[in-house]
Amino acid sequence: MPLEDTMREPSDRPDATVLIVAAGRGQRAGGGMPKQFRDLNGTPILARAVRAFAGRVARVIVVVHPDDRAQAAMMAPGATLIDGGATRGASVRAGLAHVETETVLIHDAARPCVQGPVIDAVLDALTRCPAAAPALPVTDALWRGADRVASVQDRAGLWRAQTPQGFRTAALRAAHDAFAGDAADDVEVALAAGLDVEIVPGHEDNIKITGPEDFARAARILETRDMDIRLGNGFDVHRFGPGDHVVLCGVTVPHGRGLQGHSDADVGLHTITDAIYGALAEGDIGRHFPPSDPQWKGTDSAVFLAHAVTLARGRGFTIGNVDATLICEEPKIGPHATAMRTRVGEIMDLAIDRISVKATTTERLGFAGRGEGIACLATVTLVKA
Numbered sequence: 001m002p003l004e005d006t007m008r009e010p011s012d013r014p015d016a017t018v019l020i021v022a023a024g025r026g027q028r029a030g031g032g033m034p035k036q037f038r039d040l041n042g043t044p045i046l047a048r049a050v051r052a053f054a055g056r057v058a059r060v061i062v063v064v065h066p067d068d069r070a071q072a073a074m075m076a077p078g079a080t081l082i083d084g085g086a087t088r089g090a091s092v093r094a095g096l097a098h099v100e101t102e103t104v105l106i107h108d109a110a111r112p113c114v115q116g117p118v119i120d121a122v123l124d125a126l127t128r129c130p131a132a133a134p135a136l137p138v139t140d141a142l143w144r145g146a147d148r149v150a151s152v153q154d155r156a157g158l159w160r161a162q163t164p165q166g167f168r169t170a171a172l173r174a175a176h177d178a179f180a181g182d183a184a185d186d187v188e189v190a191l192a193a194g195l196d197v198e199i200v201p202g203h204e205d206n207i208k209i210t211g212p213e214d215f216a217r218a219a220r221i222l223e224t225r226d227m228d229i230r231l232g233n234g235f236d237v238h239r240f241g242p243g244d245h246v247v248l249c250g251v252t253v254p255h256g257r258g259l260q261g262h263s264d265a266d267v268g269l270h271t272i273t274d275a276i277y278g279a280l281a282e283g284d285i286g287r288h289f290p291p292s293d294p295q296w297k298g299t300d301s302a303v304f305l306a307h308a309v310t311l312a313r314g315r316g317f318t319i320g321n322v323d324a325t326l327i328c329e330e331p332k333i334g335p336h337a338t339a340m341r342t343r344v345g346e347i348m349d350l351a352i353d354r355i356s357v358k359a360t361t362t363e364r365l366g367f368a369g370r371g372e373g374i375a376c377l378a379t380v381t382l383v384k385a
């Protein structure tokens with residue numbers, strides 16, 4: 001192989017189209033609808049297969065049964081839909097007629113757990129070979145027989161084939177034109193035409209959903225992959241002014257001075273609210289409740305926190321925990337900390353053992369140390385499983 005071929009960057013890859021074959025009936029899987037339209041941990045199988053190629057190919061073509069066009073269009077927005085045929089091979093040929101790029105990947109919609117490294121390995125191999133496909137070596141012993149073992153089969157050199165299988169488009173088209181009969185996959189068609197097919201590493205997670213038991217296997221594979229854990233931090237300061245109390249973390253604390261602000265100036269709740277917005281990449285409290293808007297004057301800051309919590313839960317997150325640190329010399333927070341955790345828990349509908357409210361002084365240094373105001377720091381975790 002010429003050295004320059006081994007040094008090609010991803011940007012050297014020729015434009016590729018992925019042809020996702022989704023016109024099967026899924027008879028072995030059962031379940032009352034073609035398997036590619038069933039839900040897997042909240043996302044349809046076809047949608048997962050399509051998304052795996054985002055950013056890696058120039059165009060997506062989905063080959064569907066004519067009865068399934070409407071469902072497929074919802075699950076594959078932006079893809080070109082083509083009517084398939086009675087066999088997988090016929091569906092591939094129908095799709096191939098619409099491919100305009102130099103290379104094409106053929107992928108089973110029924111393989112929703114495929115990931116970038118397998119796709120990239122196929123695309124990279126196509127820069128040096130007319131065809132490439134992912135596979136895993138057979139590691140179990142192999143036998144022949146029915147209900148009794150008749151003989152053993154040497155496993156050396158045997159592979160378990162996966163998709164996406166990649167080809168130079170013109171070569172695959174010619175191979176299909178010349179092929180008579182029904183092939184299990186496109187590598188079989190390519191081999192019959194004498195094409196050189198490179199084997200690249202497949203992945204154990206890249207299973208094909210074939211029988212009913214495969215849905216649970218795929219769900220387990222995706223469970224940890226889909227987990228979304230977010231951290232958000234918040235920081236806020238309010239200065240002291242005239243008054244006889246402060247409101248901190250939803251609790252009124254008698255004090256010789258009050259905190260100034262457009263709302264009730266609850267620096268604790270503002271900070272926790274900002275931490276949630278931060279974890280959601282939703283800006284800060286001022287974006288959702290502008291201080292210039294008179295309707296928020298004097299508002300109980302519980303309104304702001306409840307808004308952030310609703311936003312987070314609406315996006316499917318649960319709140320893992322809250323850790324807030326109030327920074328001031330006075331008032332003393334310790335005697336009120338439990339009441340503050342209880343109130344924050346009420347507003348957030350969260351167990352008190354997930355809420356920490358603590359305090360520190362700054363050893364009389366800085367604005368907090370001089371008693372000019374109160375600051376707060378907070379961290380929250382959001383979890384979507």
Ligand SMILES: Nc1ccn([C@@H]2O[C@H](COP(=O)(O)OP(=O)(O)OP(=O)(O)O)[C@@H](O)[C@H]2O)c(=O)n1
Nearest residue numbers: 021022023024025026027028086087091109110
């Ligand atoms: N006429 C067909 C048959 C199959 N496929 C697609 O080829 C892939 C692999 O095929 P398979 O797992 O055999 O799917 P089905 O044909 O749907 O399954 P069954 O044989 O159990 O009916 C699937 O994504 C399937 O939708 C296709 O596009 N057109």
Ligand SMILES: C[C@](O)(CO)[C@H](O)COP(=O)(O)O
Nearest residue numbers: 108161162163184185208210
């Ligand atoms: C193409 C394929 O996914 C390679 O493993 C497979 O051959 C297609 O499915 P089938 O179950 O063999 O019909």
